[in-house]
Amino acid sequence: xxxxxxxxxxKKNTASTAKExxxxxxxxxxxxxxxxxxxxxxxxxILAVIRKYVDIADDQVSVSLEKSSDELSVLELNVxxxxxxx
Amino acid sequence: xxxxxxxxxxxxxxxxxxxxAAIGTGIAMRGFKTVxxxxxxxxxxxxxxxxxxxxVVYDFVNVINGEANLKQAMIKDKRIDTLFILPASQxxxxxxxxxxxxxxxxxxxxxxFDYIICDSPAxxxxxxxxxxxxxxxxxxxxxxxxxxxRDSDRILGMLxxxxxxxxxxxxxxxxxxxxxxxxxxxxxxGEMLSVEDVGEILAIKLLGVIPESQxxxxxxxxxxxxxxxxxxxxxxxxxxxxxxxxxEEVPFRFLNVEKKGLLKRIFGG
Numbered sequence: 404x405x406x407x408x409x410x411x412x413x414k415k416n417t418a419s420t421a422k423e424x425x426x427x428x429x430x431x432x433x434x435x436x437x438x439x440x441x442x443x444x445x446x447x448x449i450l451a452v453i454r455k456y457v458d459i460a461d462d463q464v465s466v467s468l469e470k471s472s473d474e475l476s477v478l479e480l481n482v483x484x485x486x487x488x489x
Numbered sequence: 490x491x492x493x494x495x496x497x498x499x500x501x502x503x504x505x506x507x508x509x510a511a512i513g514t515g516i517a518m519r520g521f522k523t524v525x526x527x528x529x530x531x532x533x534x535x536x537x538x539x540x541x542x543x544x545v546v547y548d549f550v551n552v553i554n555g556e557a558n559l560k561q562a563m564i565k566d567k568r569i570d571t572l573f574i575l576p577a578s579q580x581x582x583x584x585x586x587x588x589x590x591x592x593x594x595x596x597x598x599x600x601x602f603d604y605i606i607c608d609s610p611a612x613x614x615x616x617x618x619x620x621x622x623x624x625x626x627x628x629x630x631x632x633x634x635x636x637x638x639r640d641s642d643r644i645l646g647m648l649x650x651x652x653x654x655x656x657x658x659x660x661x662x663x664x665x666x667x668x669x670x671x672x673x674x675x676x677x678x679g680e681m682l683s684v685e686d687v688g689e690i691l692a693i694k695l696l697g698v699i700p701e702s703q704x705x706x707x708x709x710x711x712x713x714x715x716x717x718x719x720x721x722x723x724x725x726x727x728x729x730x731x732x733x734x735x736x737e738e739v740p741f742r743f744l745n746v747e748k749k750g751l752l753k754r755i756f757g758g
Contacts, residue, residue, distance in 0.1 A: 433646070
């Protein structure tokens with residue numbers, strides 16, 4: 404392999420794409436792993452309540468529980484409302 | 490007291506059995522009395538890799554069920570005096586291993602052996618959980634490839650929450666990363682995750698890097714653990730791995746592209 408190839412291939416290669424994708428998914432899954440078992444059910448329940456009023460898709464609600472210290476956990480709820488519906 | 494080491498990965502086909510055979514053999518070569526247990530109930534394969542498939546009479550499940558004793562079921566290696574194999578059963582009942590049964594057998598083995606190597610099945614079902622539950626140390630076998638790295642991370646989560654050490658509040662299982670099928674040429678081209686990349690994502694201590702090598706298939710074809718092929722790159726990499734597992738400081742090799750020609754001819758590969 405020539406020197407030129409070396410520089411060319413480091414610009415955009417599949418290995419760095421793989422690394423970025425892995426870092427994101429692994430961080431996401433670790434977060435889920437450390438969260439309580441009831442979280443997925445809580446997420447479904449919240450979704451059902453919101454659906455009584457607004458028609459939203461499954462992926463428009465995200466719930467995460469973050470432990471910011473030993474005594475304090477923050478439950479974060481993100482709901483994306485569709486633009487065209489009130 | 491025996492040290493229990495699980496060789497695990499989550500994903501299948503990454504080299505767990507090859508690594509169990511090599512590491513177990515390597516430790517036994519140092520004079521430690523070692524037994525390798527095949528936990529892959531239903532899909533016995535360690536016997537084939539170790540070249541003792543025609544000598545299997547009783548298996549792990551027979552011993553748990555009291556149909557045979559350990560002495561009858563264990564196969565003594567013909568090459569290394571201090572090495573024994575406990576083959577897996579070929580029963581289709583995946584839940585044939587009970588936690589109590591496994592614990593009883595491990596306790597019995599611990600009286601006699603210095604090292605107990607548990608060759609885990611793939612997946613995260615009961616066989617894999619049983620293989621890691623009693624471990625003191627874990628060798629997490631990973632290929633530099635996305636699905637293998639992700640599955641290894643899952644297994645690391647299991648090691649820290651689903652093991653006996655975790656449940657009893659003891660110090661956690663010591664985790665080691667063993668990167669297998671490493672191809673420095675493809676890493677250099679940017680086609681394969683590097684050892685640094687995988688280390689950064691999984692954040693555990695690197696135990697060894699085994700280069701992708703013809704020697705591995707040759708070894709399994711002939712039923713010889715690849716570590717006994719001491720002229721091969723993979724064999725040498727496993728020897729280094731075992732030395733590190735036993736606490737020695739050994740520099741990493743086979744991480745960079747070899748110069749073709751003279752060096753390659755001397756070291757083989």
